[in-house]
Each structure stands twice: as structure tokens, then as C-alpha cells.
Amino acid sequence: MQAIQWSFLPAWLSFDMEVRDRGEYQNAFSATKGERVYSLTRVRGGMTIRPARFLSLYMQFHDTHALGQPLDLVSANMRDGFDLRVGYLEFHRRNLQLLVGRQDLKFGSERVIGVSDWTNNARSFDAILLGIGGLKNRLNIFTSSVVAVHPTSLDTHGNGLNFHGAYASLQSVVPGARVTPFVLIKAIRTVSSQQKVNGNELETTFGSEIEGKLPAHFSYQAMGTLQRGSYSNNSIHAGAGFAKLYYSMPKLPLQPRMGAEYDYATGNPHRNAYRISTYDNLYPSNHNIHGLVDQFGFQNIRMERIHLDLRPTTNLSLLLQAGQQSLATRMDSVYSSGGSASIKAPAKGFAHSNLGNTMDLTIKYVYRESVVANLGVGHLFPGQVLKDNGRGIPQTIAYAGLTYRFRMERNPSKE
Numbered sequence: 001m002q003a004i005q006w007s008f009l010p011a012w013l014s015f016d017m018e019v020r021d022r023g024e025y026q027n028a029f030s031a032t033k034g035e036r037v038y039s040l041t042r043v044r045g046g047m048t049i050r051p052a053r054f055l056s057l058y059m060q061f062h063d064t065h066a067l068g069q070p071l072d073l074v075s076a077n078m079r080d081g082f083d084l085r086v087g088y089l090e091f092h093r094r095n096l097q098l099l100v101g102r103q104d105l106k107f108g109s110e111r112v113i114g115v116s117d118w119t120n121n122a123r124s125f126d127a128i129l130l131g132i133g134g135l136k137n138r139l140n141i142f143t144s145s146v147v148a149v150h151p152t153s154l155d156t157h158g159n160g161l162n163f164h165g166a167y168a169s170l171q172s173v174v175p176g177a178r179v180t181p182f183v184l185i186k187a188i189r190t191v192s193s194q195q196k197v198n199g200n201e202l203e204t205t206f207g208s209e210i211e212g213k214l215p216a217h218f219s220y221q222a223m224g225t226l227q228r229g230s231y232s233n234n235s236i237h238a239g240a241g242f243a244k245l246y247y248s249m250p251k252l253p254l255q256p257r258m259g260a261e262y263d264y265a266t267g268n269p270h271r272n273a274y275r276i277s278t279y280d281n282l283y284p285s286n287h288n289i290h291g292l293v294d295q296f297g298f299q300n301i302r303m304e305r306i307h308l309d310l311r312p313t314t315n316l317s318l319l320l321q322a323g324q325q326s327l328a329t330r331m332d333s334v335y336s337s338g339g340s341a342s343i344k345a346p347a348k349g350f351a352h353s354n355l356g357n358t359m360d361l362t363i364k365y366v367y368r369e370s371v372v373a374n375l376g377v378g379h380l381f382p383g384q385v386l387k388d389n390g391r392g393i394p395q396t397i398a399y400a401g402l403t404y405r406f407r408m409e410r411n412p413s414k415e
Contacts, residue, residue, distance in 0.1 A: 292378025
């Protein structure tokens with residue numbers, strides 16, 4: 001972020017701004033609606049007030065639009081008229097931090113809780129968060145409710161705080177690695193079970209991530225998580241995880257890094273009518289988890305993928321990916337990146353499990369930490385499940401984006 005000095009500002013006041021535009025092309029928008037070309041625009045403006053050394057107030061508005069998209073094709077994460085996206089009080093003293101209000105919640109790889117910044121609106125939470133510790137070892141405890149975006153009125157959250165958790169970040173447990181264990185509780189009123197019995201949901205998600213380096217230029221990242229609880233008169237038994245292994249060659253031209261990845265999230269095999277085994281995706285940053293086309297969510301899915309990172313210069317990076325996606329169980333639905341069932345499973349299950357293959361290329365260039373340019377193209381080769389259910393059109397997405405960020409204060413500090 002570019003720091004701009006403005007000597008007329010008082011020392012207790014600063015401003016920040018982000019302007020982003022991303023043009024997108026899709027040859028099979030929403031899998032069936034034909035070609036679309038549109039521009040996703042986003043403007044954010046923030047203000048920080050520091051009345052005391054231990055207290056600050058931050059407020060951020062955003063204004064997002066999908067230019068060139070008919071309103072009936074504008075999804076919920078593309079458009080939000082001028083609205084308060086973030087607004088919180090922060091109390092901090094030594095190794096304690098308390099945030100109260102509308103804020104971002106993001107932890108680890110954001111596969112469980114993230115802001116989903118790729119989307120035009122991004123996600124925020126009305127929350128109370130207590131942070132204990134420093135950069136090396138830290139524990140975050142929160143209670144929250146996700147903010148629902150209303151494009152033409154003020155954004156709101158659900159009835160009460162219903163998503164709670166503790167998320168730690170530890171660098172003193174495993175040598176050369178960061179371990180992030182977590183426990184999350186979701187409590188929802190008035191849900192309907194598989195037997196159409198109304199009741200409440202109480203779901204506990206617990207697990208851990210780990211990321212670290214190994215000898216001989218190897219590195220790794222992994223996550224494992226289980227879900228238990230009740231969904232009205234049904235029980236919850238689900239889980240998910242991923243593992244990535246990378247090998248870097250820093251002394252070769254372009255500094256290549258090769259990687260292999262395996263992802264798995266349970267589906268519901270319907271062997272027990274009173275058990276739900278579809279993994280609950282919660283609130284992640286889902287973009288490019290299963291390919292740039294973003295047709296699949298982290299539910300009832302298995303994926304194998306390979307990566308190749310290249311870095312021609314310090315500021316320029318390229319990423320090539322190829323993956324294969326399939327159903328974890330043919331008795332459950334195909335789920336979208338938003339968490340809904342995009343193709344419901346027949347009573348006897350799908351005849352096949354192959355969802356498709358993906359190939360993706362992304363390019364990123366960063367100029368002086370304030371301007372970021374992104375280019376990308378992704379393609380989905382549909383598998384038999386999609387072909388058998390009217391989704392057999394090969395899908396391509398291409399995009400070009402530009403982001404500029406800056407802050408203004410009396411005495412700029414380096415980030």
C-alpha cells in the first residue's frame with residue numbers, strides 16, 4: 001500500500017483507499033446462459049481515528065458494481081451500493097487486543113474462515129474478537145454473525161451471534177512450522193432435518209492446519225477437520241482435509257516450485273437416514289480452491305492437483321495448475337462454491353463420479369506494493385457427472401484486473 005504524507009492531517013487521523021476493477025469473460029456463464037463479458041468494480045475508503053494510544057476507531061465503506069451484467073444475472077457477491085463494510089472499535093494493550101464491531105475474520109489458509117476477497121463484496125462479520133499473544137504465538141477467541149449483503153439497502157446480520165470459535169497460531173510447537181488448531185461452534189435456530197422435523201442446529205468443527213519447511217527445499221501445508229453435532233433430530237458426522245507438498249529450485253532460472261495437492265471433503269452416503277455427513281463449508285475463501293472456474297465447493301469432493309510456480313522477477317509470478325475433481329460419494333449432490341447443491345443426486349445416486357478436469361494459468365505483478373495487476377485464464381473439461389446432467393459445456397473464464405491501494409497520514413510509517 002502506498003503511503004502518502006499529508007501534513008495538514010492531525011496525527012490521530014488517517015485515511016486509506018482501494019480502487020479495483022476486474023474485467024471477466026465467461027463462455028458459459030452459470031453453466032447454461034452463454035457468453036458474458038462484464039466488469040466488476042470496487043471502491044473502498046477507510047478512516048482511522050486514534051483518540052488514545054490504546055484505542056482506535058476504524059470505518060470502511062465500499063461501493064461495488066457489475067458493469068455490463070443484466071440485473072437478473074448479477075449474483076449476490078457482485079453488487080452492493082454504498083454501504084458500511086467494516087466498522088469497529090479496537091482496544092489494545094501489550095499482548096491483548098479487543099475488536100468490537102463489523103470486521104474481517106480470516107485465519108490460516110482461509111479454507112475454514114476467510115473474507116473471500118476475490119468476490120466483489122468480500123465477507124465481513126459483526127463480531128467481538130479477543131486476541132491474546134504476539135506474532136509468534138497467538139490465540140483469537142470470537143463470537144460473531146456473518147453480514148448479509150443487500151445491494152439496495154443497508155447490510156445486516158442474522159438474529160443474534162451464532163458463530164463462535166477459538167483459533168490459535170503457534171510457532172513453538174513444531175520446529176520450522178506454524179500450527180493453527182481451532183474449535184468452532186455454529187448454532188442456528190429453526191432448521192429442518194432430512195425427515196422434515198424442525199429443530200435447532202448445533203455443530204462443532206475442530207481441527208488444525210500446519211504449514212512449514214522441510215530439508216532439501218521441500219515445504220508442506222495440510223489441514224484436517226471433523227464436524228460433530230446435531231441438526232434437529234439428525235446427527236452430524238462429517239470431515240474434510242487437504243495436503244500439499246512443494247519442492248523449490250531457487251537457483252534455477254525462473255525459480256520454479258513444483259507442488260502436488262490432495263483435497264477431500266465428505267458427502268452424505270445416506271446409509272443412515274438420521275445422519276448427515278456432508279461437510280459444512282462454513283465461511284471460507286473459496287476462489288481457486290478447485291480451479292479458476294469456481295464451479296465446485298469443498299463438499300462431497302475429491303481432488304488431485306499439480307502446481308508449477310515461476311518467478312521471472314521479484315515482482316512477477318506465474319502459476320500453472322492442472323487438477324481432477326470427482327465426487328467423494330455418488331449418493332450426494334454436487335455442491336457449488338457458494339455451498340448450495342448445484343446438481344442434486346438422483347435417488348439411486350449418480351452413475352459416475354467424475355466431475356471434470358481443470359487447467360489454469362494466473363499471472364500477478366506487484367508494483368511498489370501499491371499497484372497489483374492480475375491476469376488469468378481457467379478451463380473446465382466437464383466430466384461424466386456434468387455431461388449426464390445438462391452441464392456438459394466446456395467452461396472457460398478469462399480475467400484482467402488492476403488494484404491500487406494507498407493511505408494518507410501525517411507521518412507515514414512503512415508496512
